Amino acid sequence: MAEPGTRANPLRVAIIGAGPSAFYAADHLLKQEDLNVEIDMFDRLPTPYGLVRAGVAPDHQKIKTVTRAFARTATDPRFRFFGYVEFGRDISLDDIRRYYHQVLFATGAQSDKHMGIPGEGLRGSHPATEFVAWYNGHPDYRDCSFDLSCEQAVIVGVGNVAIDVARILSLTPAELARTDMADHAIAALSASKVRDVYLLGRRGPAQAAFTNPELKELGELAEADVIIRPDEAALDPLSQADLARDGDRALARKVEMIQSYAARPPAGLPRRLHLRFLVSPTELHGDANGHVSSVSLVRNRLTATATGSLVAEPTGETEEIAAGLVLRSVGYRGLPLPGIPFHDRWGVILNAHGRVLDPGTNAPIPGEYVTGWIKRGPTGVIGTNKPDSVETATAMLEDAREGTTFAPGDASCEAIAAFVRGRQPQCVTFDDWRRLDELEVAAGGRAGRPRVKFTSIEDMLRALGR
Ligand SMILES: Cc1cc2nc3c(=O)[nH]c(=O)nc-3n(C[C@H](O)[C@H](O)[C@H](O)COP(=O)(O)OP(=O)(O)OC[C@H]3O[C@@H](n4cnc5c(N)ncnc54)[C@H](O)[C@@H]3O)c2cc1C
Numbered sequence: 083m084a085e086p087g088t089r090a091n092p093l094r095v096a097i098i099g100a101g102p103s104a105f106y107a108a109d110h111l112l113k114q115e116d117l118n119v120e121i122d123m124f125d126r127l128p129t130p131y132g133l134v135r136a137g138v139a140p141d142h143q144k145i146k147t148v149t150r151a152f153a154r155t156a157t158d159p160r161f162r163f164f165g166y167v168e169f170g171r172d173i174s175l176d177d178i179r180r181y182y183h184q185v186l187f188a189t190g191a192q193s194d195k196h197m198g199i200p201g202e203g204l205r206g207s208h209p210a211t212e213f214v215a216w217y218n219g220h221p222d223y224r225d226c227s228f229d230l231s232c233e234q235a236v237i238v239g240v241g242n243v244a245i246d247v248a249r250i251l252s253l254t255p256a257e258l259a260r261t262d263m264a265d266h267a268i269a270a271l272s273a274s275k276v277r278d279v280y281l282l283g284r285r286g287p288a289q290a291a292f293t294n295p296e297l298k299e300l301g302e303l304a305e306a307d308v309i310i311r312p313d314e315a316a317l318d319p320l321s322q323a324d325l326a327r328d329g330d331r332a333l334a335r336k337v338e339m340i341q342s343y344a345a346r347p348p349a350g351l352p353r354r355l356h357l358r359f360l361v362s363p364t365e366l367h368g369d370a371n372g373h374v375s376s377v378s379l380v381r382n383r384l385t386a387t388a389t390g391s392l393v394a395e396p397t398g399e400t401e402e403i404a405a406g407l408v409l410r411s412v413g414y415r416g417l418p419l420p421g422i423p424f425h426d427r428w429g430v431i432l433n434a435h436g437r438v439l440d441p442g443t444n445a446p447i448p449g450e451y452v453t454g455w456i457k458r459g460p461t462g463v464i465g466t467n468k469p470d471s472v473e474t475a476t477a478m479l480e481d482a483r484e485g486t487t488f489a490p491g492d493a494s495c496e497a498i499a500a501f502v503r504g505r506q507p508q509c510v511t512f513d514d515w516r517r518l519d520e521l522e523v524a525a526g527g528r529a530g531r532p533r534v535k536f537t538s539i540e541d542m543l544r545a546l547g548r
């Protein structure tokens with residue numbers, strides 16, 4: 083048979099995952115004029131859009147409008163969505179090789195990093211990943227519970243996820259009620275007793291990972307003062323020198339904002355967000371019931387490594403903060419997929435510019451590709467995934483044009499549909515998702531909210547008449 087890519091013999095691509103990186107890649111693959119590509123996108127959830135639905139903060143609705151562009155891609159007649167089909171449970175690499183010319187893994191980072199300190203496993207100590215998935219109504223996390231009966235909470239890390247979590251813990255019941263947060267989380271957070279939230283940065287203000295708009299928003303909360311200690315807001319000589327040399331204006335603005343918050347007298351609002359710098363947790367302590375009750379910290383100083391980056395070094399000076407809730411927000415982590423080479427230390431699928439590599443030879447494995455957070459690690463905003471996915475899609479197209487693909491026995495769209503339904507009779511199409519979307523938005527309209535989310539797969543299937 084002729085090389086795939088014609089109308090009669092399209093290049094048939096399976097994409098595993100339906101987050102931003104998957105849609106950016108699909109869009110690029112479908113744009114080719116000389117190559118006819120047909121795409122089946124699989125997600126383990128019945129709902130598409132990955133972290134746009136399950137990560138992006140519920141009070142940041144504008145960001146979620148990016149899904150309109152993804153939905154446009156999904157309307158291409160050469161695109162199909164198979165939701166509620168999990169790679170590794172319902173379909174395998176051998177199955178894919180039987181039906182497709184290429185596979186693209188876009189499964190994101192489904193787990194979290196650990197701090198590696200004693201007490202991390204105590205009750206009341208959780209990864210921020212779980213808290214975020216719970217308040218956003220991810221079906222796997224709807225039954226989690228977080229003890230919000232304490233007055234003090236600690237968030238470890240000062241990235242944008244930490245800022246999201248701190249802000250969510252500080253919203254008023256009226257603000258929560260205007261979001262598309264899961265109903266169970268609105269109820270729990272509206273009754274929260276948490277008054278003081280401590281965000282712990284192990285390095286200084288000039289190394290904080292959060293971005294300026296998110297920091298600015300923190301300073302504008304209706305019911306929470308931002309409190310920063312002037313001594314921790316001041317830059318050490320090494321950071322000062324870096325800032326002067328690099329001339330990074332956004333970073334200079336960030337430091338200025340931190341210092342202006344530090345100089346601002348608290349307005350006496352009912353809640354306080356304490357943004358701490360140059361401190362690391364060393365141990366979580368528990369009460370008699372094994373529930374976290376406090377966190378030991380050590381104060382750090384910055385030192386330069388051989389490559390010039392500034393790292394935290396403990397000084398030996400310690401303190402303790404009482405806390406009944408600890409959320410570690412020290413980064414997400416990719417999970418391996420069955421049969422796919424994985425770089426365990428980096429938490430990514432082993433690859434070079436999106437081509438999956440054979441760990442034995444370091445040569446690309448024909449037909450296997452990767453993009454997004456599972457390709458480069460858990461960093462970057464939604465838009466960062468676009469050039470990343472274009473890079474991988476370009477490699478896929480180059481290889482297809484050279485005839486380097488799987489050799490499927492039956493790549494017809496009918497055979498695939500029958501096979502997938504055989505494995506997962508409840509699989510969800512893009513039209514099914516549209517119906518769920520309409521129902522959620524309609525329920526939201528009645529409640530003055532952007533949407534009311536389904537948070538269980540059973541409820542989604544029931545709503546589809548299954
Ligand atoms: C809490 C949080 C808030 C964020 N807020 C913002 C923001 O406000 N603005 C912004 O620009 N960026 C934000 N980001 C970053 C942005 O969400 C990511 O850059 C982006 O989602 C990464 O895309 P991805 O496609 O690689 O992964 P994901 O979005 O995680 O998508 C992966 C998809 O793969 C599916 N999947 C996983 N395993 C399997 C399997 N075995 N079989 C089938 N499907 C599978 C998952 O269900 C998921 O749908 C945020 C990130 C987080 C964590």
Ligand SMILES: NC(=O)c1ccc[n+]([C@@H]2O[C@H](COP(=O)([O-])OP(=O)(O)OC[C@H]3O[C@@H](n4cnc5c(N)ncnc54)[C@H](OP(=O)(O)O)[C@@H]3O)[C@@H](O)[C@H]2O)c1
Pocket residue numbers: 196197238239240241242243244246283284285289290291292296362411412413414460461462463
């Ligand atoms: N509004 C938005 O645009 C938005 C919202 C959420 C997420 N995102 C994006 O999503 C990506 C992931 O965000 P993220 O917050 O999970 O990751 P991140 O930006 O990498 O931040 C991780 C934070 O954890 C700290 N950390 C790591 N290990 C630690 C340890 N052992 N002890 C103490 N602190 C530790 C890091 O400090 P060091 O710097 O010292 O390592 C850093 O402050 C980012 O690119 C982010 O911008 C964007």
